[in-house]
Amino acid sequence: MDDYIKFTQQIKRKTGIDLVLYKEAQMKRRLIALYEKLGFSNFNDFFEAIQKDAKILDEFLDRMTINVSEFYRNGKRWEVLEQKILPRLIEQNNGKPLKVWSAACSTGEEPYTLAMVLSNFMPLRSISITATDLDENAISRAKIGLYPERSLLEVPTDKKQQFFTLEGSMFKIDEEIKKTVTFKKQNLLADPFQSDYDLIVCRNVLIYFTEEAKDQLYKKFNDALKPGGVFFVGSTEQIFNPSQYQFATEDTFFYRKITS
Structure with missing residues (x-):
């Protein structure tokens, strides 16, 4: 099984968030950049870290929710x-x-x-x-x-x-x-x-x-x-x-x- 597909299934069980409903190329690129920054080399290791460390779970949520905003935007x-x-x-x-x-x-x-x-x-x-x-x-x-x-x-x-x-x-x-x-x-x-x-x-x-x-x-x-x-x-x-x-x-x- 593709490790990203497995990751989406694991995340859905853990958080209720269905990553399959997000555009895959964008989300995958964003999450790979995050796990590489954190020192991981694949989605399996990344999920294990999410399981063990609430801070890494928070970083994952922060990255996938794209918190870019400003007052009176447009x-x-x-x-x-x-x-x-x-x-x-x-x-x-x-x-x-x-x-x-x-x-x-x-x-x-x-x-x-x-x-x-x-x-x-x-x-x-x-x-x-x-x-x-x-x-x-x-x-x-x-x-x-x-x-x-x-x-x-x-x-x-x-x-x-x-x-x-x-x-x-x-x-x-x-x-x-x-x-x-x-x-x-x-x-x-x-x-x-x-x-x-x-x-x-x-x-x-x-x-x-x-x-x-x-x-x-x-x-x-x-x-x-x-x-x-x-x-x-x-x-x-x-x-x-x-x-x-x-x-x-x-x-x-x-x-x-x-x-x-």
Whole structure:
């Protein structure tokens, strides 16, 4: 048996993560680079080390979940969210607080950006965002809320002054913003989703999955939205056949749930 296939089976038994649903060439290349850096020469030895050492398991999870993020990433899309999508969702919800989910939230930049954008429409105490990720290390870092300056390059000046404090060479996000976000561990492919969301944001993650996995996830995300709710994806993740999943394009990279 191919040692990578065996590794995927062992990892699924140990963690519940099905690596087969990720694009094989990308994932294999990333994991080989990791095990070589750690001093191993094959997947069998790498898995034995994962079994024995929680730190190596954490490194594996960190590598496979691609924790690359920044605030207001692809800023023009956030402008569309603020100027077009949110006003409609707020009107549709009769002014009541929106139910919002940041899926695969990495180290927190995305849900905290959502909170800052929503603060233009409502007080922080009315904002509640669920943020989930597979990587507990990323979630821990998100809860700390400490970021290098490069993560803040796209943050509007007024928001940077209002919601960040310089601590040494890092920027600490405001405690009131942190209170708006609840972080949880979640495996998108294996775990059930909550429902009745007004807005789901899942950006720059789906590109790593196979077409079969994406097909499964689009259906799960649609089921998790209210009718008229919006699914916001990353700038390389356009859905070319949205109606197949009961979505209609509301703007580029924004998809509205429709009912048949």
